[in-house]
Amino acid sequence: MIGYRITDFVPDKNKDQSAFDNLWNILQQLLLITSGDVSEALSWLTNVDKQYNITNADYGMGDFIEDLKKKGFLTEDNQTGEFKISAKSEQEIRKSALEEIFGKLKKSGKGEHKTFHSGLGDERNSDMREYRFGDTPDQISMTDSIRNAQINHGFSDFALTENDLEVEEREFKTQTSTVLMIDISHSMILYGEDRITPAKKVAMALSELILRKYKKDTLDIIVFGNDAWQIEIKDLPYLKVGPYHTNTIAGLELAMDLLRKRKNSNKQIFMITDGKPTCMRKGIKYYKNSFGLDPQILNKTYNLGAACRRLNIPVTTFMIASDPYLKEFVKEFTKINNGNAYYSNLKGLGNLVFEDFKNNRKKNL
Structure with a gap:
């Protein structure tokens, strides 16, 4: 019987791009995966080059690194020799994420906020x-x-x-204020699946979209683990998962505080997570329970969902996990908040975020 032979797919190089551009496109992806560690990313790129012969006799990795410095993508510490990505690189990585996830907007003309x-x-x-x-x-x-x-x-x-x-x-x-919450608990890299890199990429694409097309809108980005804190757009490439539980409560409280300060009437929260709430603060101590769905933690999370509803702040949850009991939690939270929920794989996450960003507007003036 003749069967199917499965082999690795190796994409062709883009013949319309220079050797520098081809290498730079790959390096941007590696910089996201390594959370901005230039040395590690260049080491990976060198190994990829050895395997797939990306460079040639006329243009090698040394030439590429020199061009990165000349073009202002890398800075080098004269004393330690350590490379760091520049502000120009951070913007280019956001632009690349925008093209990858929302590139079709140029052709379709979607997302005009009218x-x-x-x-x-x-x-x-x-x-x-x-x-x-x-x-x-x-x-x-x-x-x-x-x-x-x-x-x-x-x-x-x-x-x-x-x-x-x-x-x-x-x-x-319309003018809209959005808070994007990103889960950085340990489960975002469990079981050999990198969930934090797609989440970062979506956050960068959304931020670049707003900076370019919707300059009157606001976007605040929150990360939450044991606690929650706000980060700047420029910090996104460096974002890492920590040894944290999931304090969804702290994230929602901070998001509500930020949105209360915004004067426009259209407000929304996007939450990207892969797990259940497992942590909350009780005074100066943490209350944690990673086993099952703890009623104390759940009830407070539901109460915050109801509080957001009273403030006309819909919460859209992007659950990048498919466990049945997690779906039940998200379903109940969404019902209480009157928001939206998506159970997404990592590949479709970007399109879902944009579609909800476009459709979730109340069109108030």
Whole structure:
């Protein structure tokens, strides 16, 4: 009987890219996996090069490292010789994550944050209307207005009156404040599955999307283990999993505190996690229980879900695990909060985050 032979798939090099670009694309992925450890990432890249012959006689790893320094992607400590990635590299890694996860936005035009309200807004559209008192000069379409004047008054006695003016319709864009919670408990790297790298990549893509397209929006990023704390966007490549339990309560409390300070009416929380709440603070001590679903921890988590609902803050949970009892917890929490929940594999996580980011807007002004 003839069967199937399974072999490793080795993708072809991008012939339209230079040797530097091909190596740089691979190195960016390795820098994420190594949490920004340049030496380790370059060591891995050297081993990959030995196996797949990425470089050649004209361009080797030494040339690549020199180009990284010349282009400002790496900085080198003159005393220790230690390499570190620069702010330029951090931005390039976020840009790469954006292209990988949300690249199709350029073609589809999705995610414009538009409401159904028209008038003196931010974004032009193709609709035209007559001039109204209060319209600003920059809204007037001079080409269409002059054409109307020629039709209405003729060429010999040209005049432009208020009745000839046409105005470009505009749409308001909603402003949204988002808090992204990322689980950094130990379970995010258990059983040989790297769950933290895709979570970091999604966070970087979302942050770059907001910085580029939705500059009036805000994004705060929280990590939670035994405790919860806020991190900056620039810190994302360096994020690591720790020997932590999962204090979802601390994450939700911090997220609510941050959103209370935001003045716009559209607020939401995204939570990326792979486990159940297993930890909470009782005074100065931690209360922990990794076995099953502890009622004390669960009840407080549910209470916070209800508090978010009262504040009109939906929580969208992206559960990157499929255990039945975890699904029951997420289902109950989502019901109490009136939010959303997705049980995602790592590959589809980015698309789900974007779709919910787009659809979860209340379109309030």
